[in-house]
Amino acid sequence: MKLSEFKFDLPNSLIANHPADNRDEARMMVLHRSTGKIEHKVFKDIVNYFDDGDVMVANDTLVFPARLYGRKEKTGAKIEVFLLRELNAEMHLWDVLVDPARKIRVGNKLYFGDGDLVAEVIDNTTSRGRTIRFLFDGDSVAFDKIVETLGETPLPKYIKRKVEPADKERFQTIFAKNKGAVSAPTAGMHFTKQLVKRLQLKGVDMAYVTMHIGLGTFRAVDVEDLTKHKMDSENFIVGTEPVKIVNQALDNKNKVCAIGTTTMRTLESAVSAGNRLKEREGWTDKFIFPPYEFKICSALVTNFHQPESTLLMMAAAFGGFDLVMKAYETAKKEKYKFLTYGDAMLIV
Template identity: 70%
Template sequence: MKLSDFKFEVPKKLVSLYPTENRDESRLMVVNRKTGEIEHRVFKDIIEYFGDGDVFVMNDTKVFPARLYGNKEKTGAKIEVFLLRELNQDLRLWDVLVDPARKIRVGNKLYFGDSDLVAEVIDNTTSRGRTIRFLFDGTNEEFYKTIDTLGETPILKEWIDRKVEAEDRERYQTIFAKNVGAVAAPTAGLHFTPHLLKRLELKGVEVCPITLHVGLGTFRQVDVEDLTKHKMDSENYDIPQSTVDKVNQALDNKKRIVSVGTTSLKTVESSVTANNKLKASSGWTDKFIIPPYEFKIANTLITNFHLPESTLLMTASAFGGYDLVMKAYQEAIKEKYRFFSYGDAMLIL
């Protein structure tokens, strides 16, 4: 498929700047692949579609406050550093993006807070990319606590055009977030509440965790028309044996395996045995799913409404079928569904 196949206009007013007051009261579009039917519901109605033995695969990654503001040595010029991933814990080496890039060079020292944290630039990786080393004498626990104190929630300002607020630290995090390492939330999971999870449990639905630390590469602009030439950044994942056992049992019993989000979908599809079962594994995946694609594990998908030409939309289209998903998106625009991270959800059956 081509990049231009995913080009359409989303009115700016439909890109949601804030989440709904209650997580499970966002709107839910239900898309049935067999009938082509589209329903309009509320997210908490989702329990009506599932029952005993069905499995929800949820990404339990936890977003950390990855955006740091500081000053450059000598000049005191204001700078922004976006932490992408830790390269070496012992040496405190990090892969980062910097702004303004032209002013931040190898050898520069960067100061954050009231000089509570100092970093040195040790390498250029891309035009905006740098490798930095934090000069911090405390324990790892103290270091991460300092990052947590000084850092800002990394909502994507390119699309959510407002200042980060205190509430974002809670709302841009799923209630089941556990393993720290993501720079963006697995947004399909933002709609779940403890009460909704309890109601699913009472219906016999199993909730199974996997971890995929979402990186910025998931949101990076695709700049090639031929999608087979697009390369995804690698993201770290883990699929525990306990999840594998429950998912494979559900597969054997022909139950619904519900991928909560495209990140969960990508993760389970990255670890499939020769006889199309899920296997326990951990490592890095750069899997990029575009139509057409034969899914081996998940048979149901919960996902948000994504922006045009995004890799997330391409993956959702591979799952739901390109024509049906494009039709659903036109319906969503017409019905004024809310788009992107804080927007509404789609259930593809």
């Protein structure tokens, strides 16, 4: 398929700047792949689409406050540093993105807070990418604590407002426990503890995998021929417990639902020769676009994504290109909210 086939016009007015007042009261569009039927529901209605023995798989990654504001030594010029990936915990070595990039060079020292944290630029990795070393004597627990204090919730740039205290909790799922993501697995943000309890009372099992979401998930595709696009690698873990739960559901011909595209990528990166889930830990750069045969899941919860994004491509691969693109046009007409804090789509 071609990149241009995933183009559509997304008015700014449909980009959600705030989440729904209650997590599970966002709107939810339901797509039925077998009939092409489209339904309009509220997220908490998701309970009605799953039965005893079905499984929902969530990504339990935890977002850390990855955006730091500081200043350069000597000039005091304001700078922004976005923490992407820790390269060495002992040395406090990080891969970061910097802004304004042209002013931040190898050898520069960067100051954060009232000099509470100082970093030195070690290397250029891309035009905006740098490797920096934090000149910090404490251990990684103390370092995490200071980043927690100085860092800001890394809301995407398309949310046109300042970060608010409520974002600390709302830009996180209730499943979050393994720290390492710079963005939230947004489909999971619609779930509440109460909703999970209702699903469990119906006999639906929950399983958890981990994929630490990097900015690569949102990186623009800049090639028309999709086979030439390369995803950034992201770190993932599929442990013993989810393997047991998911494979039992598959053996019993029950539904397995991925909560979000990152969960789906994780599951599809850990498939055995017999099309069952297997334990796996490592890095994946798997790029899923139509046509693609999904091995594990029979349902997907996802948000409404940006035009020409890899997230939209995966939704189209799962739901069927024509149906998903038609659903997006319907969503625009019905004024659904798009992107991170927007409404949900359930594909069954």
